[in-house]
Amino acid sequence: MGRVLPGRHHRWLLLLPLLAACSQKQAVEPPPRANDPVPATSASSIISVPVEIDRALIAQAIERAMPRQLWRIDRPGTRCVQPRRVKLLGKQIRVTPPIDCHIIGAVTRGPIRLRGAGRDLIADIPIHAQVSARDIAGLLKGETATGDAMAHARLQLGIDDQWRPHGTLKISYDWTQTPGIDFLGQRVTFADKVDRKIAPVVRDLERQLPRELAKVDLRSKIERLWRAAFTSLSLNDHDPPVWMRITPQRFLFDGYGNSGAQLRFRLGIEALTETVVGDRPVDPQPTGLPPPARAPINDALHFFLPVRADYAQLEPVILRALHKRAARPFDLPKLGPIVARFDKLTAYGTTGNRIAVGVTLAARPADSKLGDTHGTVWLTARPVNQPNSALVHFEDLQVTGTSDGIGGDILIALAGSPAFSSVIADALSQNFTHDLEELKGKIRRAIGERKTPHFRIRTNLDSTEIGQISAHGQGLYLPVRATGRASIRYAGGPL
Structure with missing residues (x-):
């Protein structure tokens, strides 16, 4: 009998027939691209709209x-x-x-x-x-x-x-x-x-x-305010553009007070506030002025401000993380250490709220004299995170790919390993964590004081709550629910 090969090479040769068979597989099509927008979110809010009269x-x-x-x-x-x-x-x-x-x-x-x-x-x-x-x-x-x-x-x-x-x-x-x-x-x-x-x-x-x-003509002032409140206010100008669409439901009256030389009527609009990402939404159609509803003005504003990670911006982040990880071999079960080189990466949203990551790479066993196997692997997975956490991991991982050699399944095994997917998840987590570190300041800058042709909106942020990450055609989104207090005034001063 011939000489017994060392265990690691022995395992590799045992896989040759399987890898040779796999190498005959037809080219795998990339996962389909999703084009779904981020769905609008809505909440019931009360926005104080004090009306001041001399x-x-x-x-x-x-x-x-x-x-x-x-x-x-x-x-x-x-x-x-x-x-x-x-x-x-x-x-x-x-x-x-x-x-x-x-x-x-x-x-x-x-x-x-x-x-x-x-x-x-x-x-x-x-x-x-x-x-x-x-x-x-x-x-x-x-x-x-x-x-x-x-x-x-x-x-x-x-x-x-x-x-x-x-x-x-x-x-x-x-x-x-x-x-x-x-x-x-x-x-x-x-x-x-x-x-x-x-x-x-x-x-x-x-x-x-x-x-x-x-003769003070309070009603005409209230009517102008009511009609003008059916509008959309910019919360964020870009990356991404975010709008708050306001649809008033009731007009609240909570008495009045004295403010300097002004008499301030405490009024509030109870409205449906929708957060829309993308182009400015169409303003709601105004309804007739309702009678005043006697109720306390609890000016609690609820809205969502998603933190977006554009796929084009994520690609170099993930690729740099893979390059750094490639400095040492990937230890795969049954295959042993695998040396890999990552050349190109493509990321986008695919169907089913999943992210697709395509990686062009070359890999070989660390102690093999054989040449590198080149190919492209596609990883699709559903990104998830815990409540109030920016730490991302993957569920329902699926891997497909093609190669130019008999060792093509090495690439698939590498892409399906926890060591590989964790690099991508860690890169996403670092990206979102970095954004969330400055989240409150970002939100305050975005909506602290916004001006429109008719109004000035001022918002005090009280708390934020991180929601569930999701993959869409337009990018990865980490929704942040924010609560605070808001007031709206005519930009030109008191009514």
């Missing part, structure tokens, strides 16, 4: 609704001076008669100053009273007195189903100088009827105020 407009409305002369004073037969009595010889003797008089005058108001106090508006209304007392008996020669007060009208605004503002009023007041006349050592005051007199003024003001507030 508070002076409300003050002007109160000015127009409240008359300058609040009421007139006309009180004939008023006891102005009580009789004076002295005690003489144990008896009370009247020394001056009582004096009745006719009090006339008017109560007027001055310019109104409006200020904010939490959710309320307070109108400070200066009140001035001037009265004259003329006695019937002819003893008084026409005494005149004045008094001043500051009335405080606490105004609470509301909005009806037609987006028309209305208000309710409560008035309090304090006299800084109670109007009256000093006569014969007595103080005769005339403020005792103020409560009864000011009540109808408040009722008239409440009736007039809605008509005056209507």
Whole structure:
């Protein structure tokens, strides 16, 4: 019997008949290319859209609704001076008669100053009273007195189903100088009827105020805002272009507050927000303005911003990783160490949410005197990752290929080995991990403040959540769900 070959060569020769048979296989077609786009994602979001109105407009409305002369004073037969009595010889003797008089005058108001106090508006209304007392008996020669007060009208605004503002009023007041006349050592005051007199003024003001507030024309501003909100906002300009398509569902009203010299109506649009990758989507068709929905404005914005890895950009990354790995042999079961050289790599998305990687290479056993086997192998696999992780690995690995020699199945065995596929998976993981390290900054730069012809959108990012990687015709995508808070304003300033 002849000399027994060493074990490694022995295994190689045992495979020769099988490899020779495999070498007669017809050329394998590359996996089909996918052309599917990344599907649009959607979520329900609430975007705050505060509408600010110059508070002076409300003050002007109160000015127009409240008359300058609040009421007139006309009180004939008023006891102005009580009789004076002295005690003489144990008896009370009247020394001056009582004096009745006719009090006339008017109560007027001055310019109104409006200020904010939490959710309320307070109108400070200066009140001035001037009265004259003329006695019937002819003893008084026409005494005149004045008094001043500051009335405080606490105004609470509301909005009806037609987006028309209305208000309710409560008035309090304090006299800084109670109007009256000093006569014969007595103080005769005339403020005792103020409560009864000011009540109808408040009722008239409440009736007039809605008509005056209507001149602010809040509804037309709300309608313009509602129609303009059916739009698409750019989240990212390129690599890839990403759009947020907004389809409003409800308009929320959560009261108002004071912001400097502005009255800020807290409004929010509850909308369907869709994230679209690629060309700008068609704007949704606007619907009619709905009545306000009373609800808290929880301005929580939900959207997806996929991190894309273009296949053309991934190819040199993977090829460099294979070159680095080729510095040492691949140890394959039953075949032993295999020396490989990688010349060219092609990557693209194929059907079934899989990635296809084609590698042109040459390989041979490390201790073989035979020449290299050249060929192309195709690896298709489904990339997967764990939740909130950028670490990529492959499932459902399938390998096909062709070669120019009897050792063609070496190439297929090499491509199907964990050592080979892990190099590709590690290269993808490093690529996505590098992108994700700067993800929050990237998102903030992309959507922190965006301007459109009509709006300025500002977003605060609260949290991100990494989704499941997927392979599409346009590239590998790692979707990132982001939540935050967003507000939209007209780019030109307050409405």
